């Protein structure tokens with residue numbers, strides 16, 4: 001049930017809409033949890049008009065819930081089969097050069113998977129092989145939809161007819177990313193950081209400003225300044241940050257891709273867009289009167305709940321830090337039942353007084369892991385004395401409780417082994433379950449695992465087939481090439497993640513690194529004294545084990561040295577290269593590695609700084625044209641190969 005009242009301004013707009021209900025009747029509709037279809041439509045129309053005019057009354061999730069309610073009572077209602085219109089009170093409209101549609105919405109990964117099934121089915125119908133089906137994931141900009149045909153800028157209107165707002169360009173509006181005019185559909189948006197700094201004192205939200213930009217009347221001086229400062233732009237979707245890959249990769253890493261896209265741009269976003277890119281498939285699937293069938297928006301619904309803590313369970317991590325995990329009275333939140341949550345660290349348990357009987361506020365938005373937002377009721381905190389894995393007496397190290405038993409704590413050694421195989425990432429089979437079995441038999445070191453022969457795995461409780469497979473996977477992990485920085489980071493030294501390993505290896509070989517002093521390390525860009533000391537210490541601790549493993553003969557790709565890279569006399573040295581589409585001569589991953597070794601920087605999306613866009617098969621015209629418009633040289637795979645040959 002919602003508690004809603006209208007301001008005078010909102011009530012006035014509602015009256016202009018001629019909904020045949022009064023504002024007070026509407027308010028009572030909003031408060032009802034069950035509505036008839038006619039009432040629902042009035043609620044939807046009013047909410048939509050207010051939303052488009054910058055006076056939103058309900059959340060998007062609530063609006064979308066009303067839409068699904070109407071869909072279940074009256075699936076053929078016209079409101080469901082057209083684009084939600086802008087509130088055009090007495091405005092002149094013109095026909096759009098191309099229809100502009102809304103998007104289908106999904107609030108869970110399951111709904112996305114259902115949509116994907118439909119894509120795969122459609123692909124089958126026209127014999128497009130699954131290997132060719134890529135998805136493009138982009139941030140869903142929450143601005144004002146518009147279309148730029150190169151001469152005129154239109155609002156989306158009702159999807160068929162919009163308003164001519166070309167004057168926005170005459171007022172100095174620019175295209176994002178220094179893009180050109182005429183790139184088709186996009187969104188008028190305002191930089192979030194700029195809004196917070198310069199405009200939040202004058203406007204409640206950025207939708208108010210977008211409404212001001214398209215208004216006929218004189219533009220507010222603060223808005224004009226935002227336009228002049230380049231903070232308010234027209235962002236064509238062709239130019240937007242994206243992750244484009246085979247659908248299986250997108251689905252496998254769905255959570256992390258969504259997270260990356262969610263923070264990819266400095267603009268308000270209200271979801272991510274997923275779309276199939278295959279031109280023939282798109283043509284075959286087409287559109288309903290409201291949505292493209294090959295496109296969907298994934299949105300999340302942020303919810304919070306007050307939850308009682310049952311217990312705090314200590315868990316020893318790979319590095320010896322003890323993580324406090326709160327066991328909770330199971331609670332439903334954003335569609336999932338939550339029964340545990342990690343507390344930041346034990347100092348928080350201690351100072352915020354979290355223990356059995358405490359009540360915490362949890363928030364979760366969509367897929368994102370729930371977190372504790374605050375403590376509502378305190379309780380006697382639960383602090384362990386001994387490591388739950390090895391029983392060692394715990395020590396405080398700043399905010400954390402630490403198990404000091406580096407060499408003999410089962411939890412630490414087990415998690416180190418898991419981390420090693422997970423980071424290598426070039427083999428299958430050595431996941432947590434298998435490692436746990438081996439650990440139970442007293443295996444503590446990586447090199448010990450590599451000494452196990454195929455027939456010996458049976459002695460650790462594995463069947464014949466699994467044993468052979470585990471053995472084969474171990475061999476594969478040595479034979480399949482991996483970067484030396486990845487190999488080093490797999491040993492899990494604190495502060496030696498992939499990025500830092502790569503930086504160090506650009507100056508020293510992996511073997512020489514173990515001889516480096518902290519003072520020498522500080523001379524490398526990006527390493528401060530404290531980190532350098534911790535890294536030197538960490539390397540000392542793993543040295544013996546590292547060389548036992550290193551000498552097994554892994555197939556390591558050596559990171560090019562910074563000095564070599566500069567001197568590198570390759571045709572793409574220092575060029576910024578983007579690969580797109582499916583390549584014929586090898587995997588895209590291999591081509592990217594090769595380009596890096598030739599001194600190029602490999603980027604994921606085209607910007608003004610891109611030198612070459614290398615296109616494999618099935619790359620859309622729009623993408624190619626957008627790149628050309630930015631002055632990027634577009635090469636076919638063949639042209640690129642002859643360039644570097």
Ligand SMILES: NC(=O)c1ccc[n+]([C@@H]2O[C@H](COP(=O)([O-])OP(=O)(O)OC[C@H]3O[C@@H](n4cnc5c(N)ncnc54)[C@H](O)[C@@H]3O)[C@@H](O)[C@H]2O)c1
Nearest residue numbers: 047048051058059060063102103138139140141145237273
């Ligand atoms: N809270 C409310 O009262 C209220 C009222 C009306 C509508 N809404 C919200 O708006 C939705 C419908 O609005 P809509 O039809 O304007 O938009 P939409 O959410 O259906 O999205 C479609 C639009 O997304 C835009 N878009 C942004 N980034 C994009 C990208 N990267 N690629 C492709 N398109 C991109 C396009 O302009 C396109 O027209 C509702 O489902 C609801 O969530 C909320």
Ligand SMILES: [Zn+2]
Nearest residue numbers: 387390403409
């Ligand atoms: Zn321990």
